[in-house]
Amino acid sequence: MSFVSLTLETVKRDLRLELRTREAMSAMLFYALLVIVIFSFAFEAEASLTTRVGGGLLWVAFLFAGMVALDRALGREQPDNCLAGVRMSPASRSAFLAGKFASSFLMMAVTEAILLPLFAVLFNAPPTAHWGGIVGTAVLGTWALATNGTYFSAMSNYARQRSLLLPLLLLPVSVPAVIAMVQATQVYLTGEGVAHYWLKLLFGFDVIYTVLGLLLADLVLEAE
Amino acid sequence: MATNGQLPEELLRIPQPPAAKNWVRLWASITFALLLLGLYEALIGAPTEATMGIYQRIFYFHVPAAMIGFLSFFINFLASIWYLLKRSPRADALAIATAEVGLAFLSINLTTGPIWAKPVWGIWWTWDARLTLTLIIWVMYVSYIVLRQFTPSAELQPRLSAALGIFIFAAVPIDYMAIRWWRTQHPAPVILGGKNSGLDPHMYFAVLCCEIAFLALMATLVRFRYEQEIVKHWLEARRRGVLLTQGELGVTDQGPGIRS
Numbered sequence: 001m002s003f004v005s006l007t008l009e010t011v012k013r014d015l016r017l018e019l020r021t022r023e024a025m026s027a028m029l030f031y032a033l034l035v036i037v038i039f040s041f042a043f044e045a046e047a048s049l050t051t052r053v054g055g056g057l058l059w060v061a062f063l064f065a066g067m068v069a070l071d072r073a074l075g076r077e078q079p080d081n082c083l084a085g086v087r088m089s090p091a092s093r094s095a096f097l098a099g100k101f102a103s104s105f106l107m108m109a110v111t112e113a114i115l116l117p118l119f120a121v122l123f124n125a126p127p128t129a130h131w132g133g134i135v136g137t138a139v140l141g142t143w144a145l146a147t148n149g150t151y152f153s154a155m156s157n158y159a160r161q162r163s164l165l166l167p168l169l170l171l172p173v174s175v176p177a178v179i180a181m182v183q184a185t186q187v188y189l190t191g192e193g194v195a196h197y198w199l200k201l202l203f204g205f206d207v208i209y210t211v212l213g214l215l216l217a218d219l220v221l222e223a224e
Numbered sequence: 225m226a227t228n229g230q231l232p233e234e235l236l237r238i239p240q241p242p243a244a245k246n247w248v249r250l251w252a253s254i255t256f257a258l259l260l261l262g263l264y265e266a267l268i269g270a271p272t273e274a275t276m277g278i279y280q281r282i283f284y285f286h287v288p289a290a291m292i293g294f295l296s297f298f299i300n301f302l303a304s305i306w307y308l309l310k311r312s313p314r315a316d317a318l319a320i321a322t323a324e325v326g327l328a329f330l331s332i333n334l335t336t337g338p339i340w341a342k343p344v345w346g347i348w349w350t351w352d353a354r355l356t357l358t359l360i361i362w363v364m365y366v367s368y369i370v371l372r373q374f375t376p377s378a379e380l381q382p383r384l385s386a387a388l389g390i391f392i393f394a395a396v397p398i399d400y401m402a403i404r405w406w407r408t409q410h411p412a413p414v415i416l417g418g419k420n421s422g423l424d425p426h427m428y429f430a431v432l433c434c435e436i437a438f439l440a441l442m443a444t445l446v447r448f449r450y451e452q453e454i455v456k457h458w459l460e461a462r463r464r465g466v467l468l469t470q471g472e473l474g475v476t477d478q479g480p481g482i483r484s
Contacts, residue, residue, distance in 0.1 A: 148391075151391075155371070155384050155387065155388065156371075156374070158375055158376070158377060158380050158384070159371075159374035159375050159376075160374055160376060161374060164374075165370070165371065165374050168367050168370055168371075169367050169371060169388065172360060172363045172364040172366075172367050172392075172395075173364060173367075173391055173392060173395045175360050175395070175399060175402070176395065176398040176399045176401070176402035176403075179402045179403070179406055180402055183406070197405065198405075201398070201401060201402055201405075204398065205398055208394060208398070209391075209394070212390070212391065212394055216387050216390065216391075219308070219383050219384070219386070219387040220384065220387060222383070
């Protein structure tokens, strides 16, 4: 089987498992919704707040939701020692990791598609907001979180407290991506400033870490 | 460990652990003398700066600590690549030693900075480009140490941390760009900084003294930590060797004696 078909098989398998159990998606949605609701109490959600820090609020919610998906990405392989089965197959580890990346990306994207309108309503997004730009930033930003997150999810898979280790590894390395996605979203929300160099930075981050993750996939997926 | 490197078997043949030699004492003494000289130059030797006064003297520890810390992290990056290419326990020992020592030096830099900033800038901390970048690098290497502590398997530790070491290093230039676009307030570099920057010659001398002293300190600490790791590998190899022999002879009740 080729790299692409192996990747697609992994994605199909993950999505099938998710559709049957709905464990990640429902938790993600509810978790992110709670974050947004708590924010609106903590910061007095007004239109002025959204124009000042809307991008930050949105991405903190996305980040928390994404963490659930990324934790489940490899956590799903733990019961019945599934990962050992995957390791025994002659399929390339990079294709497996790429499949995990794609399925995490899809789950995060679906959650974000539901959250974005909710955010716009609850936080009174300004009418000047450029939604096309925000969606574009969300795609690039989710790509950044998913590619690093999948890799670190595999890396933390052997640890005693894997769910705790994942954010500790993912967040520091993702700081430049977080800065870029928040700034770009802020520009598109308020219509002030220039976003294109943030998007370029985000795209560069995505490409570098996708390549690095696929090249070093063997290191985190080899047998113990 | 025996599977992913030639060191344990190699060590198994040595009856004594690789003990600290006399030269270590000599080296440590030289480091101590250099540190004393650096301290003298920083506090008394160098002239007092015109506008900042005595507060500027912390600069002699602040800047070298950052430079030596970053140098240590760079060696960590090289050791990570070395480990991935050769799977040598020596590379892993060097990686862990440089990560921990680099973190110590960067902590010195991050504590002396605010102490200087409070009287000079009037604030302890600001999210300026260099401060933010240094803090992020510090946090990333903390996560490197945490990964090692959370990973129970001694076989996985070196492999996973080498991978993380490379990921962290790849983040540094991107962080640099992102943060520079984001904001800037740190004073411009005075060493190799351009036309109107520069230091009094005696100040240069003081910086150089501290720089060399910190470099010597870094080398000493890395050497100690490195040897500690090697001894750990050695003990583990011996233990396995002893267990193996006992198993072959059918001996089970013989205490932790070591063949030699």
